[in-house]
Amino acid sequence: MIVILMGPPGAGKGTQAQKLAAHYGLRHLSTGDLLRAAVVEGSELGIKAKEYMSSGQLVPDEVITGVVLDYIHHHRYQGLLLDGFPRTVFQAEGLSKAVSADNVKAISIDLKDEEVVKRLSARRVCRICSWIYSDSLPGSTGTCECGGELYQRDDDKPETIKHRLEVYHAQTKPVIDFFKKFSSVVEVDGLGKPDEVFARIQATLD
Secondary structure (H helix, E strand, O other), X not given: OEEEEEOOOXXXXXXXXXHHHHXXXXXXXXXXXXXXXXXXXOOHHHHHHHHHHHOOOOOOHHHHHHHHHHHHHHOOOXXXXXXXXXXXXXXXXXXXXXXXXXXXXXXXXXXXXXXXXXXXXXXXXXXXXXXXXXXXXXXXXXXXXOOOEEEOOHHHOHHHHHHHHHHHHHHHHHHHHHHHHHOOEEEEEOOOOHHHHHHHHHHHHO
8 A cells, every 4th residue: 555645734744644654554755765765875866866966956856756666666565655755746647657546545634725824833943852843832931841942944934834835736736636537535634633633534544
């Protein structure tokens, strides 16, 4: 089984990915980890990826797709959870040519734009341990339990969030539409506590 988790920024995909991987025994794959591993291994695709990564350029779709499909090919009997892939229709088309639609479970965590802005703009991160406080600051001092200062990342500021949403709607939503034609997409409400959202996702898989 290959589980694909999709949804806008701030929808809680990272949290749900961890829960799903642990509960179903899936290998949680992130494209970033796979790219770095390919670079370390010195594979043909890894060498290409390194050229772009070293110069600060975005790694092209064909290289990312190649790295992911190469991993899937060599781990075809392992349950996988794809995180951050596919992000574009090109990547989705590449995946659809390599796997059976019957083996793909695409889940879209739905969250309205205004809720995304509200959720992310309230988020603070510890400078020391990188722990994320997503609801409110722990007390009036603005410090983490470890003593580190809490700060707002640039990509969690309202103006940046709106741009991220524009990119999501332009690039990622068409991927959801693609999977609706390729296999099926289960849409899950992203409002509520993480355990509540996980229960909704679990109900679609069991």
